Amino acid sequence: MKIGFVAVTLLLLGILSPPSCSARSVSRRRRHIWAEWSTWSPCTRSCGTGVSSRNRDCLNNKHKPVRKRTAQCEGPRTETKICNRQVRNNRSYD
Incomplete structure (x- = not known):
């Protein structure tokens, strides 16, 4: 339970990003x-x-x-x- 809370906190702070938002997919969208x-x-x-x-x-x-x-x-x-x-x-x- 505590690991889930830490992951959610990191996501909200922008320190951790979900796998679908990798730098490669973002740069591909901006092409x-x-x-x-x-x-x-x-x-x-x-x-x-x-x-x-x-x-x-x-x-x-x-x-x-x-x-x-x-x-x-x-x-x-x-x-x-x-x-x-x-x-x-x-x-x-x-």
């Missing part, structure tokens, strides 16, 4: 980073509510785009937003 977002695309509709989007590439440690679906960047590759929304009297109209 890929996101590039800057592209500019927003033109709205899909010139009149009324449409959609605009932007993308970013996942980059390897040499700052080259990673094309594999297994790229290790966290978060979305694409963002979308509503555009050309017409608002009158706090109501949205298409």
Whole structure:
């Protein structure tokens, strides 16, 4: 029982780390980073509510785009937003 308490205390203090958090696995996760977002695309509709989007590439440690679906960047590759929304009297109209 006392050994378990000591191990938990060391884990909480950050002195001991679980096996899955080895330095190798942490460095592997940091290999890929996101590039800057592209500019927003033109709205899909010139009149009324449409959609605009932007993308970013996942980059390897040499700052080259990673094309594999297994790229290790966290978060979305694409963002979308509503555009050309017409608002009158706090109501949205298409």
